[in-house]
Amino acid sequence: MSAPTRTPSGAPAHLTGAGGGRVGDDAQRPDGVLKVRGEFAYGSDLWMEDMLWGVTLRSPHPYARIRSVDLGAALAVPGVHAVLTSDDVPGEKVYGLELADQPVLAVDVVRYQGEPVALVAADHPETARLAASRIQVDYEVWEPVTDARVALGHPTPDRPDTSPPRDQVHDAPAEVTELSRESAHLHPQGNLVRHLKVRKGDPEPAADVVVVGEYEVGMQDQAFLGPESGLAVPAEDGGVELYVATQWLHVDQRQICSALGLPPERVRLTLAGVGGAFGGREDLSMHVHACLLALHTGRPVKMSYNREESFFGHVHRHPATMRYEHGATRDGDLVYVRAAIYFDGGAYASSTPAVVGNGGTMGVGPYVVPNVHVDCYGAYTNNPPCGAMRGFGSVQTAFAYESQMDALAAELGMDPVELRCRNAMEEGSPTPTGQVIDSPAPVAELLRRLQAMPLPPEAATGDDVDLRDMPGGVSNTTHGEGVRRGVGYAVAYKNVAFSEGYDDHSTARVRLEVVGGEAVATVHTAAAEVGQGLVTVEQQIARTELGVEQVTVHPKDTSVGSAGSTSASRQTYVTGGAVKAACEAVRARVLERARTVVGRPVADLRLDGGEVVSDAEGIAVPLADVLGDEAVEETLEWRHRPTEAVDPETGQGFAHVQYAFSAHRAVVDVDTELGLVKVVEMACTQDVGKAINPQAVVGQIQGGTAQGLGLAVMEEILIRDGRVQNPSFTDYLIPTVLDMPPMRIEVLECADPHAPYGLRGVGEAPNISSGPAVLAAIRAATGLPLTRVPVRPEHLTGT
C-alpha cells in the first residue's frame, strides 16, 4: 500500500541537514526549510487520490442515556460510504491512557457534551457533516454532576449538605469508604479517580503566624494550532496504516489494537506533522475512528477536526479548587503546610491519576517544609474530560502556594522574595515526600538573579503616553489615569519524566555508514516531534557522539520500539539518553574495528570529522577505510534511574527522577477603573542543567511563559451545567503578539550528575512559574486578594 502523497507535500520525510551543530550549539531544525516553504506535511495536509473524509457525531448533552440511534437518513445521503456506532467496534469498546474507561463510541450512556456517538465517511467533508446531522439519536437527558467535590460527596461552600447526588447509571451502590463517600457513581468503581495523601512530620504542628487561602483555577485549553488529524489507510494484510499527529505512537498503537482487535504488527503508525501538542494529543482523538472507517470501507479515510470540534476532541487542563493553610515562625521559617486539592477530571480518567500524583507530591512548592499534610483528589464529573497539559498538576498548585507565600510575607511584613529565599529548597534538602534532592536546586539563586535584573522604565505620563503601551491599547480606554503598576515574583518546580515507579524508557536505533564517500548517521526513534525541536537534538547528539556532520532523522514510526511520550519534559532526557547510548554502542564497534586498521588501542581513538582520529599518533583514517560499504547499526532501550511508588498512606517515597526549576518576575500595568491588565515585561530565570540547543531552550521558555500568562489573565473554557460556552478562538482567547511583553531571560546550567550531558527537561517549568508571577503583580498593583485565575476585569473592578 503506497504512502499518502500529494503535490508538493510528501509522506513524512527523512529529515537531513540543515546547518550542522553539536550539543551546546544553536543548531537549526532539520524540518525548518520544509516548514517555511509550506511543504511540511501536517496531519491535516495528508491526501490520497481515493480517500474519504470521516466526521464524528458528538453528544449535545453532558449526561444522558441513549434510547435509540437511527442511521437510515444518514445512510441515504448520496456520497456516504459508512455510518458506524459502537456496535461496529470489533474489539474492546473502551480505552484509556491509564484506566480503560472511555468508550470508542458511546455505549448506552454519554457522560460529557461532545462525547463521540457515531461516525460517517463520505467523499466530501460537507457530505459527511450533512449525513452526520441526519443521524437520529433519542436521548433521555439527565442532570449532570459538575463539581468535583459534589461528585465525591464532600462539602462545598454552596452545598454544605454532603448527601450524594442521584445515581443515574448504575443499579448497585458504589463502595462507600471513609475517604470517598461517593455513590452517584458515573463509573462502576465510583467517582474517585485517585486520592493522594502526603503526611510528613508532626500532625498537629503549632506556628506563630498562620495564613489560610482558598484558590480556584479555571479550565485551560492546549489550543495547539494544528487540528487533530490523520489518515488511515487499509492494508493488504487486513491491518491498517495510520499517519497521525500525536504525542506517543506506541501508547496509541496499544489502544488502537485493543479497539480493533488486531495484533500490533497489523496496526502500523507513522507520525504525521504535528502542529503543537502541549499534552492535548496524549489521548486518542480521531485515531481509532479513522481506522474503523478505513477498515469498514476499504478506502483511505482522512479525519481533521475544525476548531470547534477540537475543543471537544481533546482533554483539557484540570480545573482545581484548593484550600491551603501555611504556618510559619515570626522569623519567616515555614513550620507547616496543610492543603486540600481537588482536580476535576471530567467524564473519563485520562491521565488524572498522574496529575493527582504531581499535584499532591509537589503541591507545597520548591520549599523546605518540615510538616506537611496534603490531600489531593481527582474526581469524575460530567464536565469535559481533563488530562495532560504542559505543567501537568503543578500549574494549578503553583497559583495557590505562591499566592500563599505572598500572603504570608505580607502577614510577616517581609519581602516576598526574602521569604521565598529563606525557605527555598537546595541540593540536599528533603522534599515533602521524603526524597533528598541529589542534584543542584538553585531556587534562591534564580530569585536573586531575577531581583538583580533592571526593571523596565516607568510608564509614560501626560503627553508622552503611547496608547499602544496602555492597558486597553488603541481602544483608547485610558491615557494613564487609574493605571497602577505592580511587580510580582514566583518560583516553581516540576518533575521531569514519568514518576512513581513507572518503567520510563526510550528506544533508539542508530546506523553509521559511508554513502558516496561521506560518513552518514541515521537516527531512528519513535519519539514524537511536536514542534519543540527533538529532531534537532537527535541530530546534535549523533554529530557529537559519532563525529559526523550528516545525520538523517528517520520518520517516526512504530517499526522501532517505543520512545515513550513527548510529555513531562522528558524527551531530550530520555530519548536523548537513548540516542546517546545507541551512538556510544555504534562507536564502540567502529573503534574496535578501527583498532586493527589504525594499530592503536581503542582508548587512544575517537571519531571526528568523519574520520577515526588518534591524537597520540597524530593520524586520522577516513571512516570509509574502516567501514568499507558496511553499516554499523545498534538498537537499544535506555532507562533513567528507577523511581518508586509512594506509600499510599503517607505519600513518602523516591517518586521523581529529576526536578526542573524556574522563576519569573512580572511587571504589569492595571487600569483599576476598567479592570484591564497590560503585562509590561516578563523576566525569567531557569536552570536547564545543560542547554543542548540554547536557541531552542530560550524558545521553550518564551512559549511556556506565554501559556502561563494566558491562564493568569485570559484563558478559560467556560462551562455552564456541563456545557462548553466558548469553543472558538473568538471566545477562547490566547495571547496575541500584543498581549506578550518583551522578556528578559537568563539560563543557568547547573549540571545534574544523573542525567545525560547534565541536562534538565525544559518545556514545562516556565509555564508553571509565569502565571503566578503575573497574578502576584496584579495583586501588588491593586491590593486585591485575587484568588481565582484567570483574573477577569470584574474581579478587578468589583462589578
Place this chain on the structure above:
Amino acid sequence: MRLTCTVNGTEQQVDDVWEGESLLYVLRERMGLPGSKNACEQGECGSCTVYLDGLPVCACLVAAGQAEGRAIGTVEGLTDGDTGQLHPVQQAFLDAGAVQCGFCTPGLLVATDDLVGRSLAEGRKPADAEIREALAGNLCRCTGYEKILDAVRLAADRMSEAGR
C-alpha cells in the same frame, strides 16, 4: 462551479467547486497547495493568510467564487521558483528560531512579507509597535512571539540592506 484564477503567477482552473467552499479549501484540497493552514477556519488565527490581488486576507473567510479571475499569492510562492532560494523573510524565520511547530509560520510569512514590503517601499523599516499591530491577527501558540519579532526585524534589516 468552475473557478479560474492565478495562483503564484500560474493560471489555475478547477471544476466541481461547491458554492460553500472557501478559497482555503480550494487551495488546500483541490489545487494541491496545503501550505496555507487551517487552524480555525473562522478568521481568528491568521494561519491561512494569503495575498488576494496583493492584499493579505484570511483565505478561510474568502468564498471560492470571490477569487474568480483574481491573483492569489501563497506561502508556496515566496520561494524563488527558478533557483529554489528562500525568500529573505523565510530565511529570517529560520535564523531567528521563530519556527517551532510551524503551523502559524506560513500565515506569518505572508503577513511579514506584506508589512516589510510596505515599509521598505516607504523607505523605512517597521517599528516594533507597528510589527506588533501588523501581526496581531496571527496567533502562535508555541513561541511567545519574541523570536517572531526578531525574525521580522532581521528580515527588514536584510531586505533594506539588499535594496540599497
